[in-house]
Amino acid sequence: MKYIIVLGDGMADEPIQSLGGKTPMMAANTPCMDALAKKAEIGLVKTIPEGMSPGSDTANLSVLGYDPRIYYSGRSPLEALSIGVDLDDTDIALRCNLVTLSEDGGYEDKVIIDHSSGEISTEDAAVLINEVKNYFENEVYKFYVGTSYRHLTVWKEGEVVPLSQPHDILGKVIGDYLPKDPALKKMMKDSFDILNNHPINIERKNKGLNKANSIWFWGAGTRPALTSFKEKYKKKGAMISAVDLLKGIAVGAGMKVIEVPGANGTLHTNYEGKAKAALEVLLKENYDFVYIHVEAPDEMGHQGNVMNKIKAIEYLDQRVVKPVTEGLEKAGVDFRLLIMPDHPTPIRCRTHTADPVPYMLYDSREDKKNIYLFDEIDAAKSGIVISEGHTIIGRLFHQ
Structure with a gap:
């Protein structure tokens, strides 16, 4: 059978x-x-x-x-297993989406347009995540490429903090949904400046595709x-x-x-x-x-x-x-x-x-x-x- x-x-x-x-x-x-x-x-x-x-x-x-x-x-620890990341007991895994935000106004005033960045290819996403990694990775935060718009961040000796799911707030102004943790919030904010005018996103815009112009943390959890x-x-x-x-x-x-x-x-x-x-x-x-x-x-x-x-x-x-x-x-x-x-x-x-x-x-x-x-x-x-x-x-x- x-x-x-x-x-x-x-x-x-x-x-x-x-x-x-x-x-x-x-x-x-x-x-x-x-x-x-x-x-x-x-x-x-x-x-x-x-x-x-x-x-x-x-x-x-x-x-x-x-x-x-x-x-x-937590969701992210399960995804960590998939891409071969072995979590320590004190690690916190975070989902690191590439999302599309509106371009006008300050970061907190932007609207989330697309949680999947137009279903961006893994190849293009990898370039963008590695760009983010070059700016932010240190002994505390580690970045890993996943699939399409879905990626992973590991916060060494972190804590499980409340984070909003991007697909729950489509079309909304993001200010009220940003992390309370100042380091996570700053990385998200600074990622827009890194990604919005990246050559891949300029090319995507010229093709009529949604930009992948910000990272978004969510789904914090511990080793399953x-x-x-x-x-x-x-x-x-x-x-x-x-x-x-x-x-x-x-x-x-x-x-x-x-x-x-x-x-x-x-x-x-x-x-x-x-x-x-x-x-x-x-x-x-x-x-x-x-x-x-x-x-x-x-x-x-x-x-x-x-x-x-x-x-x-x-x-x-x-x-x-x-x-x-x-x-x-x-x-x-x-x-x-x-x-x-x-x-x-x-x-x-x-x-x-x-x-x-x-x-x-x-x-x-x-x-x-x-x-x-x-x-x-x-x-x-x-x-x-x-x-x-x-x-x-x-x-x-x-x-």
Whole structure:
């Protein structure tokens, strides 16, 4: 038996007037998932424990079976694991985004336009982060290149301080959301002067792209300690994701991390490459479980782009779910498949919410007759609600 989770990050949403009251999941053309849903279990699952922030960190820990109330120590430390940074017990890891700020006025009066700097390439971002590193790195603060706009700073013998998530304050004046810590605040402020007229940003502006003109610190945390996935579930597991957070969770859990060329966390990621890698690790390398993470729906939700969010869901259906299920069927392998978002990222607010999300659990051996579709509204009608998100993987594994 093979086990698969296909995670459409931020895929869940709310009814949208311009879509005739449908959600993007309802509006998307998803023939493969529609066919699976007719023979699957449809329900709702609450991935975010009460009182915790609805981040991809807490949500994906839940989906992988790690109760965030026990295992969560901050987002950035998980990303540090992904890029091979070994944290000391007294280190604080910080997410160091490259963001787009408006150019008029003083730093505190600027508006945050884009948390992802137009989904900047890792190659361009590396040049800019290294420029920042040249100015700011010392014995206390260390800078590390990550992926696209997502990078890492380690604060030696630092402290976990409150920091605002940039995707939560899009379109807002940043003054009230800057760090209270004076050193962090000064680095962010000075980074604008370093980056705004950098040749890469001048070129981006000439091409009509958003500049990556400031760093933004958030997601402070301490060294994580995850139980081995294999010990916990008696399954050999692999992770396929373009996002350092997910790869970091996998490293911490002792799972295999599969790097797919061209997988970049954007709408134009290498979907087919992810599907192919999943089949190879399951069928050729004889792994029991694979987690296929697709970031694109979340990014489109943050951008407030409803049509591209629909497109991301359709790509997930046709370019990931379809080839994976067809490949397993062709190989004559029994499998159980869980498809779900980690959290909603509604177009309305362009950030995460803690609402329960729909899930679909399909077993290739069963011939169920199900009347519910795989979307937010029908999942609620099904009457199945899993209140503890970290238990859903046990449902997948029949444990």
